[in-house]
Amino acid sequence: MIVVGAGPVGLALAAELALGGVSVRVLERRDSPDPAMRAQSINVPTAEALDRRGLLPALERIQRETLGVAGFRFTGHFAGMPLDPGLVDWADPELAAHTAVEGARMIPQPRLEELLAGHAERLGVHVRRGVEVTALEDTGSGVVVGTNTGSLRAGWVVGCDGGHSTVRRLAGIPFPGTDPEITGYQAVVDMADPEKLADGWSWSPQGVYRYGPQPGRVATVEFDGGPADRSAPVTLADVQSSLRRVSGTDVTLTGLRAAPTRWSDNTRQAATYRSGRVFLAGDAAHVHPPFGGQGLNLGVGDAVNLGWKLAAVASGRAREALLDTYDAERRPVGAWVLDWTRAQIGVLRGDPKSGALRGVLADLLGTRDGTTYAVKQIAGVTQRVSLPGAHPWTGRYVPDVLLSDGTRLSDHAHEGGFLLLDRTAGAVFGELAAGRARVVRDDGAGVAGALVRPDGVVVWASDTTDPVGLEPALRQWAGSDLLSYR
Template sequence: MFVDRTPFVTVNVKYDVDVTVVGAGPVGLLLAGELALAGASVQILERLAEPDKAMKAGAINVPTAEALDRRGLLPEAEKVQRELFERVGSFAGTTAGRAAREPRFTGHFAGIVLDPGLVDWSDPDLAAHTAVDGARMVPQPELEALLAGHVARLGVPVHRGIEVTALQDTGDEVLLGTTAGPMRTGWLVGCDGGRSTVRRLAGIGFPGTDPELTGHLAVADIADPEKLANGWAWSPQGAYRHGPQPGRVVTVEFDGAVADRRAPVTLDEVQASLRRVSGTDVTLTALHGNATRWSDNARQAAAYRQGRVLLAGDAAHVHSPFGGQGLNLGAGDAMNLGWKLGAVVAGWAPEGLLDTYDDERRPLGAWVLDWTRAQIGVLRGDAKSAALREVVADLLSTGAGATYAVKKISGVTQRVDLPGAHPLTGRYAPDLWLADGSRLVDHGHGGGFLLLDRTADARLAPRAAAWGDRVNSVTDAHGTPAGLLVRPDGVVAWAVDADADFDSDSAAVAGLEAALHRWAGTP
């Protein structure tokens, strides 16, 4: 593997751990937590001395909220949403007040806000995932704080102010050069953003499409907010959004990528952009927090894994933030990779398990890139794009169109291509309430696999007894699905209905045992 400049003469083993995660954003924190639950020793190296306060994602999708739920973090996320709605409710009078009380979160496509009143909430895909409705509006800074507390409770150290300068994969470990001195680690995971140092040092390509727009996101004091429309508005110069939080503004200008995205975003820069796209002389008097600048650069790593070096989150894929897919895509990476790499460290991983990380996450990453590219085509200010926007808006104003888009944005239709004919196989496990009043997810806070046994004589649980250190069997009253094997990332690996044959030599039992061997290794 590629070796950078720093020589490895002597290696200081002060940070000798199974896995080093580079990047203390939501993806790195979530991944480190999963690794710790799997029994791996893990550390996080972060370039920034303090948590990044820049404005980024404002919400999470269903799979991300369910990932928090699976680890017992749902109450904290629900608290964040309640507090956010209290702030939003004071903005723009009764309209925002109604939105703050609205339990259904829809989102938007290219600035076309989806009307929750049009959505068929009885659709089976949506109805199966409602337990986390109260924890969807979780902005990224609050999510990072929540996850920082989670990894702290698990004993994961976060070393701030340290940059990685070199790496060498020896085949048995990864040697690191850092600004704190040489280190060594069993595995290295780059969760260090779109300009990933880990990806660059590993020599992993990053093909994709170049940017054509500059976007800004800021919270500002506005002297004359009445000059701006509430919500999204378009013009030949671009688009902007005012709200939903007081003073929050987003601008989009199709002027190509800025020369230096790392330069601090100034009040004058945001005001000038907002004036251009709104066609007003609106005046901003102050910025709150760190405003951000972004583009529609869309790229995907040529490989998510190269030897003992792996990538997750923006280090593996970048795109515009439209639809809020980036943070959620990275969270899915972390949940998928965490238990698999943990299994490798623990020594029980079936052959090829780690390779399934790239196999399973790459197609979803490619879809998200195209989903965001499509929105850029609708957002442009030219006449053809404006005409297309009218057509798309018309489609999204129908019940079928709004329901389709909400299902895609919320993530409830995500599926991994796994063997098995049952419709739940490869999908995220639905909300399942048990006869004792608990939910299935309540039994998985410590990680590991979950086996739900609802057969009349509890015939399935004994089949998983040999995997007792990896599989938590939960018996419940007779019902359907009668059996469900859920991986630690929430994906259903095997499922069967109540009308199946559960004799010892039946196809249902053979299917369960095959899934256990495939995913949980040798008992």
């Protein structure tokens, strides 16, 4: 198995493949990790995916080091309009069901990448740096990958190599969407006169800027038709010039504390996430404006969805038809994120019509219902997969489940594989799932049973001891001979 790209998505995918018992090589064209400033937070599904692999303590430590506090309720913003945590209905069932990771959300992308690199390495994943893919041939029984260091062969290849994906281009997969109209910069800087900038988000006819919340953090947005060369190095002068234009001040920047980034609202989604034995994940499959770090989270969701499926098929434990569910399940989530970020670009514009729309949205987001809705969307707790079954858990990421022995259900998922929660007196569910899922017996109160995929999606649940529907779910997802990974 070859994964192209050693960013967070590629590393997360490689780790899931390794948990599935598959030998995987990661090819990365860069000689060292990218230090550029990117996403500053992760959503609930991403945090829970890492929690299921035993990484929650490390995430909590990173948040404490980042913020200086342990507890923090992340809300975010919509088009620069902050969402007031005091207006959120934290007792909303969809929010209240996912609180175990609330101390592990403010995770800067470089720290997340470092964490995932260590996780993958412990699982035996080897990352080859300085290797650039130059050719790709799907032979029908495998893939020949040409690189600057020679040719490699693999059964399957996954492109996690970013918005300018070489894998996507060589596979001939179209990338339709909308062209950019903005140029954005993000940086952490030293400045001589910070008093010239207003805290938070500020609008002007020239664009939008944000100062804070971390000391020295600045971001700008200009509606200038998009950058002429997004790949060109970003200099201190670039950031200062943009900040001066949109703020209308002569603020002076004196240094960069972190590698700055340039971005746009180029918004595209691959026509298919799979072509034969070649797959796309992360920015290789979809690009959009970076508001709220949605791209990072969307990519990690791709990785954990595809990882266990591809491992099961590659090792002969499941039929290839299982792989068709990857595009079917992840494409709708990707399309939603594209529209969610596109909408924010429309609201950010400095023209009178967009300003009026921003005022209407500000009123809506100033209500309890409006803020709660937006926070749930940003947090990712409303995401679901369309699956048969009437139980409210079916198709959703498994909520926090505290067991009578003091552990949580996620504590039993560190080694991957399917989990079956069984709270029946006679272990009725566990007998059916023997050899196909790791059975977690519990005598606590709550849902009687739930079958959870390796990616955290519940494919069957029941409030009674009646096992109706469990066997079909086991056959469809776990397969008669698909054993738990460890």
